[in-house]
Amino acid sequence: MTSSYAHAHPLPTQSPALRTLCDAMLGARGDPAAAFTALPAFRLADPAALLADLPQALRAGRAESYTRHVIFSDPQGAFTLVYLIWRPGQHSPVHGHRTWCGYRVLQGDLTETHYGWDEASETAAVCGGKVRRAGDHIAASPGLGHIHRLGNESDEVCISLHMYGVPREAIATGVNLLVTVA
Ligand SMILES: [Fe+2]
Numbered sequence: 001m002t003s004s005y006a007h008a009h010p011l012p013t014q015s016p017a018l019r020t021l022c023d024a025m026l027g028a029r030g031d032p033a034a035a036f037t038a039l040p041a042f043r044l045a046d047p048a049a050l051l052a053d054l055p056q057a058l059r060a061g062r063a064e065s066y067t068r069h070v071i072f073s074d075p076q077g078a079f080t081l082v083y084l085i086w087r088p089g090q091h092s093p094v095h096g097h098r099t100w101c102g103y104r105v106l107q108g109d110l111t112e113t114h115y116g117w118d119e120a121s122e123t124a125a126v127c128g129g130k131v132r133r134a135g136d137h138i139a140a141s142p143g144l145g146h147i148h149r150l151g152n153e154s155d156e157v158c159i160s161l162h163m164y165g166v167p168r169e170a171i172a173t174g175v176n177l178l179v180t181v182a
Helices: 016-026 032-038 168-174
Strands: 067-073 080-086 095-097 101-107 110-118 123-132 137-140 143-151 158-164 176-178
Touching (some): 080 168
Antiparallel strands (some): 067 080, 080 158, 095 143, 095 176, 110 123
């Protein structure tokens, strides 16, 4: 399944919570992968405050697939911040990662299924899972050590906030490392 963009340009970042987060990340360009997992602005900020820059009209998502809205992208390309809107039944593909990344659930429940990588067969197999709830935060490293599939298996729309270590133009091709499932 692919995801879609509803906006050609990033949303205006005006809320204090997101401006604080973006400013903190801009100040941590030297090692953004380590910085963002420790940032109180990412880990501890009120989920509702972090959701403030997503207009109500965009919070319903789309019927075709889960939807991405870029909030902010570092002009020097160190990171990009994105909202994802998941309608019930919408899932990401199974993937590892081409970059450091992480997310927080801001609204609803997001089901994360974990997969283990088998070198011999070069396939991934389910090895567990967890339901992430509003406020939960998760980080992943580049490679095949954290293969997962995210999706909404609830009856309500879920919204999550994702940070990726790529410039905005690389979101579609530079984040997910797609794998074959056993
Ligand atoms: Fe991921």
